[in-house]
Amino acid sequence: MAAEQDLMGKLMSLCKRRGFIFQSSEIYGGIGGFWDYGPLGVELKRNIKDAWWRDMVTGHDDTTVSAGAPTTYEMVGLDASIIMHPQVWKAVGHYDLFHDMLVDCRTCKSRFRADHVSTSECPRKPSKHPGEHHECDLTEPREFNLMFKTHVGALFDPASEAYLRPETAQGIFVNFKNILDTTRVKLPFGIAQIGKSFRNEITPRNYTFRSREFEQMEIEFFCLPDASRDWYTYWRDLRFAWYTSLGLQSDKLRLRDHGPEELSHYSCGTADIEYAFPFLECGEFGELEGVAHRGDFDLRSHMEGKLVRQGDGFVLELDADGNPRYPGSGKDLRYFDPQTRERFIPHVIEPSAGADRATLAFLCEAYAEDEAPDDKGKLQSRVVMKFHPRLAPVKVAVFPLVKRERMPDIAQDIYRELKRRWNVIYDENGSIGRRYRRQDESGTPYCITVDSQTLEDQTVTVRDRDTLEQIRVATKELMNFFDEKLNM
DSSP: OHHHHHHHHHHHHHHHHHTSEEETTGGGTOOTTOEEEOHHHHHHHHHHHHHHHIIIIISOOOEEOTTSSEEOOEEEEOOOOSBOOHHHHHHTTHHHHTEEEEEEBTTTOOEEEGGGTTTOOOSSSSOOOTTOSTTOOBOOOEEEESSOEEESSSOOSGGGEEEBOSOSHHHHHTTHHHHHHHSOOOSSEEEEEEEEEEOOOSSOBTTTTBOSEEEEEEEEEEEOGGGHHHHHHHHHHHHHHHHHHTTOOGGGEEEEEOOTTTOOTTOSEEEEEEEOOTTSOTTOOEEEEEEEEEETHHHHHHHHBOEEEETTEEEEOBOTTSSBSSBOOOOOOOEEETTTTEEEOOEEEEEEEEHHHHHHHHHHHHEEEEEEEOTTSOEEEEEEEOOOTTTOSOOEEEEESSSOTTHHHHHHHHHHHHTTTSOEEEOOSSOHHHHHHHHHHHTOSEEEEEOHHHHHHSEEEEEETTTOOEEEEEGGGHHHHHHHHHTO
């Protein structure tokens, strides 16, 4: 465990040093649970989101369900607003479920969940549980809303209260009818969205793993109720394979089904894709993505009102007067099947991934230490980020060996040509070995060096980040060479 914690410390240091991740508002002492992505971090995260959108939405393959017949499906996109009508969160139960009972310590100013006091750690030394220090002064449990509250309009009164969304899913469900009315989609089909969500976490921790502002990559896949179990299995397997295809080792990744006691109030079945982050205890895994079978819960809730489980199904929750406690929209959100001429509420499979957690997992996976020769051929230790080429923030770095004999001019011409297609940088400062080291820490897969031989035969040295192999490639072949290497 000490070695893993040391690895996490080294990774966090590299992320700050190379511009992957910064503490938000750092010059003012920072603010807990919020992080900023620097020049390399924003490129890495954007590449992850682009890969997800390309693989899941615009470039997805047709599939075959268990019956054996080929079944094609459509995917469309959405970008819903962060602030929605407050009734959205009441109808689906978030307004009630996102409340916790908390206690505060008047001495150390820390806050703890009331049901976790016996297992939480007081920040004072020596380590003890809250309330065990003589100086501890805990308050009575108080209700705490995990949704960020705000006000819409100029007046700060109860009628203007609204919330920053705690998830992106509901923006998809409330637009279900709009998408049916404006597109030609037919079941089965999916609606995808990438966007920010906010949860007022009590104790944000483990770097960017648990933050108060985070980004989700989410799909709501609508299908026939009778086929929903097959589609649930399909999306579980597809999403797990996506992570391994981009470099997460299978022994650090697992697919875990939820037990009955873990299932959310809406779920007919859920599986988590989990990764063994280095900040966790040996043998522990942290959630990267959840794949949930939501049944017809959400669309029904937005039609009828807040539902509560009763046996194997759901019934409308009523108030003391027998009226819906939190009414739905009253809109008809059923799907009309043109073949059977029937109307029904589709079932939904939800693959919900965290873009920030995925970024952190790929950072952890990429970090490596090995040896590489310096300018004099002597082996020196190096830190290298071994990102998959699709995810690497910078794809190629271009160097002139020295700043003379037209080498910078040729290198800049190559740089300008390649940057039309990929994120490429030009660097002429420092020794060639030092420039290689900078790119190794940035995760750049390939470096091009323009040298004296280039002046003779129009070839350049291309260095591979992982193998350290150096080969000569003709300048006129560079576009084709990298097109094959980077689009693997």
